Amino acid sequence: MSAKVVVSKRRNVNRQAIFLITLWPFPEDFFLSDPELKSKVPLEYLSHKEKYEEAVRKACLLFRKVIQLQNEGKGGMDNFREVLGGQLGSAILPDGNPITLHYVMFIPTLMGQGTIEQQAEWIQKAWNCDIIGTYAQTELGHGTFIRGLETVAKYDPKTEEFVLHSPTLTAYKWWPGGLGHSANYAVVVAQLYTQGKCHGIHPFVVQLRDEETHEPLPGIKIGEIGCKLGMNSTNNGYLGFDNVRIPRNYMLMKNSQVLPDGTYVKSPSSKLTYGTMIFVRVVLVQDAATYLKKASIIATRYSAIRHQSQIKPDQPEPQILDYVTQQYKLFPNIASCFAFQYAATWLWDTYNNITEELETGQLDNLPELHATACVLKAVSTADAAQGVEMLRLACGGHGYMTASNLPSTYGLVTAMCTYEGENTVLLLQTARFLVKMWQNKTNVYKLPTMKYLATALNRATPFEKSVEWVIAALQKTAAGKIDLANRHLNERVAKGQSYEDAWNNTSIELVSAAEVHGRTIIVEQFYNTVQGYKSRVSKELGTVLEQLLQLYAVNAALRCTGDFLRFTEVLGKDITVLQTWLEELLSQIRPNAVGLVDSFDMRDEILSSALGCYDGNVYERLFNEAQKSPLNAEPVNKSYNLYLKPFIKAQL
Numbered sequence: 001m002s003a004k005v006v007v008s009k010r011r012n013v014n015r016q017a018i019f020l021i022t023l024w025p026f027p028e029d030f031f032l033s034d035p036e037l038k039s040k041v042p043l044e045y046l047s048h049k050e051k052y053e054e055a056v057r058k059a060c061l062l063f064r065k066v067i068q069l070q071n072e073g074k075g076g077m078d079n080f081r082e083v084l085g086g087q088l089g090s091a092i093l094p095d096g097n098p099i100t101l102h103y104v105m106f107i108p109t110l111m112g113q114g115t116i117e118q119q120a121e122w123i124q125k126a127w128n129c130d131i132i133g134t135y136a137q138t139e140l141g142h143g144t145f146i147r148g149l150e151t152v153a154k155y156d157p158k159t160e161e162f163v164l165h166s167p168t169l170t171a172y173k174w175w176p177g178g179l180g181h182s183a184n185y186a187v188v189v190a191q192l193y194t195q196g197k198c199h200g201i202h203p204f205v206v207q208l209r210d211e212e213t214h215e216p217l218p219g220i221k222i223g224e225i226g227c228k229l230g231m232n233s234t235n236n237g238y239l240g241f242d243n244v245r246i247p248r249n250y251m252l253m254k255n256s257q258v259l260p261d262g263t264y265v266k267s268p269s270s271k272l273t274y275g276t277m278i279f280v281r282v283v284l285v286q287d288a289a290t291y292l293k294k295a296s297i298i299a300t301r302y303s304a305i306r307h308q309s310q311i312k313p314d315q316p317e318p319q320i321l322d323y324v325t326q327q328y329k330l331f332p333n334i335a336s337c338f339a340f341q342y343a344a345t346w347l348w349d350t351y352n353n354i355t356e357e358l359e360t361g362q363l364d365n366l367p368e369l370h371a372t373a374c375v376l377k378a379v380s381t382a383d384a385a386q387g388v389e390m391l392r393l394a395c396g397g398h399g400y401m402t403a404s405n406l407p408s409t410y411g412l413v414t415a416m417c418t419y420e421g422e423n424t425v426l427l428l429q430t431a432r433f434l435v436k437m438w439q440n441k442t443n444v445y446k447l448p449t450m451k452y453l454a455t456a457l458n459r460a461t462p463f464e465k466s467v468e469w470v471i472a473a474l475q476k477t478a479a480g481k482i483d484l485a486n487r488h489l490n491e492r493v494a495k496g497q498s499y500e501d502a503w504n505n506t507s508i509e510l511v512s513a514a515e516v517h518g519r520t521i522i523v524e525q526f527y528n529t530v531q532g533y534k535s536r537v538s539k540e541l542g543t544v545l546e547q548l549l550q551l552y553a554v555n556a557a558l559r560c561t562g563d564f565l566r567f568t569e570v571l572g573k574d575i576t577v578l579q580t581w582l583e584e585l586l587s588q589i590r591p592n593a594v595g596l597v598d599s600f601d602m603r604d605e606i607l608s609s610a611l612g613c614y615d616g617n618v619y620e621r622l623f624n625e626a627q628k629s630p631l632n633a634e635p636v637n638k639s640y641n642l643y644l645k646p647f648i649k650a651q652l
């Protein structure tokens with residue numbers, strides 16, 4: 001392969017950003033019409049081993065095609081994003097891609113953490129796929145608390161090498177995607193020891209397997225971790241080190257360095273090592289929107305086809321889409337797709353701006369970026385996972401069929417709640433920042449997502465039926481919850497608890513405050529985006545966008561009525577108005593529901609669902625899918641003669 005990558009020497013270029021700039025209309029057809037990218041047998045009927053082998057076959061072809069496009073000058077890095085994301089990526093590799101981590105974390109870490117010289121050495125090889133990497137941070141014993149990782153990288157100045165070692169079973173790396181049998185290199189996060197002192201966790205490039213034979217190198221103990229709820233072809237692996245030596249310059253040294261004599265040079269911020277995690281959290285918000293869109297299309301189209309029961313006696317069975325409870329399951333999720341999409345775009349822009357500052361050594365806005373990426377990743381993935389499950393339930397029994405593609409979509413989306421930072425833990429990170437800002441009010445005024453905290457608590461928010469009111473009420477609620485949590489924290493400390501114990505004892509309230517803060521940002525960004533669009537789109541489209549915005553807002557409000565009653569001037573009778581408003585919106589959106597999900601523009605091959613196809617031939621497709629069961633290849637299965645017949649005929 002011969003993809004050419006120029007590594008820029010300009011320090012202020014945000015190299016991770018090049019992934020996500022769409023400059024070229026993505027040629028979906030080039031991938032979807034390739035028969036080699038289709039599986040001959042539905043994946044669910046393959047063994048675990050066969051699933052993996054099929055996934056590797058497809059993944060290699062997929063990336064070969066992306067590189068072909070790139071070499072022909074048709075699009076650039078943006079094509080990688082398309083094939084890795086939840087839209088095309090999950091259509092071709094519905095149970096996960098064993099090489100994803102190479103692109104999503106290995107290369108971005110080389111870019112973000114390597115010196116210019118290290119980038120020149122590694123990135124070309126990685127882009128050419130001369131080497132395949134993964135990101136090995138999590139261990140059997142620790143995923144969240146990365147300061148507690150046990151893998152050791154001890155510097156030996158005599159040979160100018162690091163010695164990597166796993167001192168315990170719990171020090172084994174556990175989880176990294178593609179680590180089992182796909183990758184031959186990894187960025188390994190380990191505790192750095194030099195001159196007898198531990199300097200905390202740092203990233204190292206480590207070769208794991210021979211580049212020709214793919215045999216594990218001496219001292220490398222490696223394998224796959226086994227079956228999971230979903231993502232069964234991502235080849236998540238384990239990895240132990242038995243005193244494995246790597247050259248000094250295999251430590252990624254953009255931020256901290258170890259000099260040949262073993263002198264440690266400190267990073268301007270120890271948290272810069274965590275940069276890849278911020279990057280992935282930011283892109284996951286977009287992925288959450290994509291998975292939710294997919295499930296929303298399937299469930300909404302199916303609800304237009306499915307007829308069940310009667311609303312009035314003697315009348316034909318209605319489309320289930322006409323049941324208001326069904327609309328309540330579907331339409332708020334459709335609105336969330338828009339909300340998360342706009343929040344993702346806003347977060348991506350914010351990320352770009354702030355990482356450009358970081359490249360020039362200005363770190364002031366890093367804490368806010370971290371806090372914002374954490375809360376938006378947590379809220380969007382949690383809502384998307386809940387939403388996909390609700391949409392699956394909204395398809396009744398047929399939603400339980402693998403052929404609906406809803407179970408495997410759930411398998412993909414629910415993993416997002418855990419990976420790249422478990423959601424509760426991320427909300428606590430945001431809460432830590434919010435409390436800090438709250439205690440030090442002068443800072444609050446400067447930060448865009450925090451600005452409201454300066455005034456929200458004392459602002460009157462008399463009820464009115466408007467999105468502006470919902471935003472003001474959410475802001476006041478978030479401020480009220482942060483204030484209350486902070487007071488409880490202080491009270492506990494005043495009663496003699498350590499700050500850390502007081503923090504733990506207040507953490508239910510802290511998580512809840514961070515969550516409302518996240519929802520406030522999402523509604524606000526939705527509002528800003530729709531205001532921006534209004535003058536640029538037709539009146540009709542403007543109206544529909546406004547309805548979706550209102551639905552998202554009123555639903556967010558109804559999800560926290562208890563908190564509204566505590567922290568705003570809202571009264572019981574106002575909640576009734578909110579409820580009626582929601583019901584009005586459901587009926588206004590009903591005629592456009594199918595059109596709205598069609599606008600997500602996902603082809604049938606991407607939906608891969610018997611229930612969600614554009615033509616609505618649900619029953620024929622379900623029946624055809626059933627014929628693919630290997631059990632239906634013969635009229636009588638051998639188990640009849642072996643077990644059932646003797647059982648039936650036996651005198652028990």
Ligand SMILES: CCCCCCCC/C=C\CCCCCCCC(=O)SCCNC(=O)CCNC(=O)[C@H](O)C(C)(C)COP(=O)(O)OP(=O)(O)OC[C@H]1O[C@@H](n2cnc3c(N)ncnc32)[C@H](O)[C@@H]1OP(=O)(O)O
Pocket residue numbers: 019080081084085086100101103104135137138143144145146147177271272274275277278280283284287366367370418419420421422425429432433436
């Ligand atoms: C080509 C690209 C296209 C992309 C498109 C494709 C889409 C995607 C497709 C498919 C994706 C699938 C692929 C992904 C698979 C998953 C991968 C993984 O899972 S990799 C493992 C992730 N592991 C975690 O996330 C650990 C979570 N734990 C942590 O992050 C930390 O341990 C944490 C934050 C919980 C605590 O860290 P402490 O113990 O060092 O920090 P404390 O003591 O709490 O705080 C110290 C200070 O550091 C700040 N801090 C913490 N993290 C920070 C950060 N990341 N940046 C900046 N500051 C941070 C804090 O705010 C705090 O600040 P103050 O002291 O208050 O000022």
Ligand SMILES: Cc1cc2nc3c(=O)[nH]c(=O)nc-3n(C[C@H](O)[C@H](O)[C@H](O)COP(=O)(O)OP(=O)(O)OC[C@H]3O[C@@H](n4cnc5c(N)ncnc54)[C@H](O)[C@@H]3O)c2cc1C
Pocket residue numbers: 101135136137138141142143144145174175176177231236415418419420421422424425428
């Ligand atoms: C599909 C998948 C793919 C993954 N891919 C990779 C990969 O490529 N590379 C990699 O390095 N890792 C990967 N991971 C690991 C992932 O990043 C971790 O699982 C994740 O960070 C959570 O850590 P944990 O599993 O240790 O959970 P734990 O931290 O043990 O969480 C268990 C419970 O403890 C709670 N908890 C933990 N700490 C706190 C706290 N401080 N305060 C309050 N509650 C707390 C959590 O909220 C949770 O309820 C992957 C995981 C999955 C599921």
